[in-house]
Amino acid sequence: MTDKPESIKKVSIICASGDIESVYATLIMSNGAVMEGMEANIFFTFWGINAVKKRSMNKIKTAVIGNPAMPIPSILGLIPGLSWLASKAMMWRMNQLDIPPVDEFLEMIQAGGGRVFVCKAAVDMFMVKKEQLWEGVEDIITVGTFYELAAGGQIIFT
Amino acid sequence: MVQKTLAGKNVEVNDEGYMTTPSEWSRDIATALATEIGITLTDKHWEVLEYLRKSFNEGVALSLRKVGNSGIVDIKGLYSLFPGGPLKKSALIAGIPKPASCV
Numbered sequence: 001m002t003d004k005p006e007s008i009k010k011v012s013i014i015c016a017s018g019d020i021e022s023v024y025a026t027l028i029m030s031n032g033a034v035m036e037g038m039e040a041n042i043f044f045t046f047w048g049i050n051a052v053k054k055r056s057m058n059k060i061k062t063a064v065i066g067n068p069a070m071p072i073p074s075i076l077g078l079i080p081g082l083s084w085l086a087s088k089a090m091m092w093r094m095n096q097l098d099i100p101p102v103d104e105f106l107e108m109i110q111a112g113g114g115r116v117f118v119c120k121a122a123v124d125m126f127m128v129k130k131e132q133l134w135e136g137v138e139d140i141i142t143v144g145t146f147y148e149l150a151a152g153g154q155i156i157f158t
Numbered sequence: 159m160v161q162k163t164l165a166g167k168n169v170e171v172n173d174e175g176y177m178t179t180p181s182e183w184s185r186d187i188a189t190a191l192a193t194e195i196g197i198t199l200t201d202k203h204w205e206v207l208e209y210l211r212k213s214f215n216e217g218v219a220l221s222l223r224k225v226g227n228s229g230i231v232d233i234k235g236l237y238s239l240f241p242g243g244p245l246k247k248s249a250l251i252a253g254i255p256k257p258a259s260c261v
Contacts, residue, residue: 028260035222037242098221098261108222108261111234112244 010039010153012146017158018047020062020090025158026051027105034112041149042109043141045119049126052118052134057102061087106136117141117149164190176249176256180214183253191251199251203239205230210252220245220257 011033015026026042033040050056064070064086065077076082091101100108106116118133120142130140141149159178162171165186170178175191177183188207192199199207209228213220222245226233233244240247245257 031222032260034237035243035245098219098223098259100223100261104223108226108233111226111232112237 008033008038008154010041010150011156012041012043012150012153013156013158014043014045014146015048015051015158016046018050018056018060020060020087022048022158023051023060023102024094024099027102027109028099029156029158030114031105031109031112034109034114039153040109040112040114041117041146041153042114043117043119043146045122049118049122049128051102052106052116052137053128053132054134055132057106057134060102062090103134106134110136115149117146119143119146174250174256177253180211180253180255183211187253188251191253195247195250197240197247197251200239202231202235203248203251206236206239206248207252210248210254214252214254219259220249221259221261223261 011029013026013030015022017023026048030040030042044052051060061083062070064072064083065074067074070077070086095101099105110116115138116136118137118140120140122128123140159170159172161168165184167182167184167187169182169187172178177187189199192203197203206225209225209230210220213224218224222233222236225231225236225245225248231239236244236248245259249255249257
């Protein structure tokens with residue numbers, strides 16, 4: 001019998017984009033981690049910060065221009081509202097599959113012990129105030145603190 | 159598949175310990191399965207287990223969110239009932255297959 005590799009005990013996931021794909025990859029992987037009994041830290045930075053801003057968190061979108069995976073010609077992306085429509089369709093389908101909106105999803109992750117952080121550099125750069133952030137954000141931290149939190153675990157960049 | 163003796167009965171389980179014939183399940187077996195993973199079943203646990211079995215029998219695809227919205231327990235409560243595996247451990251004790259859900 002071969003030895004089973006040691007299981008992952010902790011993941012720290014960095015979300016640096018504010019599109020549906022990156023944000024949901026982050027949320028699903030974090031939630032999956034806590035459901036498997038692992039520790040999970042999420043670190044939102046750059047445009048990923050939109051996923052934890054009260055005003056934008058449930059309005060994140062997918063790109064219809066410059067997205068080679070999107071099954072429509074990029075030029076059609078110029079049609080006003082198409083990104084909104086494509087995003088609505090994705091969110092509708094996800095909801096059917098019990099994948100919740102961003103705020104509810106983050107609450108689920110926290111219920112399982114997951115922790116949510118925001119990058120200080122992103123907060124400074126985008127001039128975001130603490131009160132604009134979702135209440136569940138535990139802290140605004142530097143990259144150094146992030147590495148301290150991630151110690152001994154795996155780091156994932158979405 | 160392996161045969162396993164639980165609460166004095168022979169039952170078949172898969173490699174991960176999930177019962178392969180949900181109809182063989184009984185409360186005694188559930189108690190034995192729970193004890194094996196260090197969980198002492200309370201009334202709240204039983205409510206969740208019954209909900210899971212009912213949903214499974216109705217063909218519902220289980221997810222953490224569904225259990226959280228069941229009105230029996232919220233998600234935080236589910237984590238404290240089944241630490242380290244709210245859906246995985248509860249399904250195991252409920253004698254149903256491991257839910258194939260990412261959420």
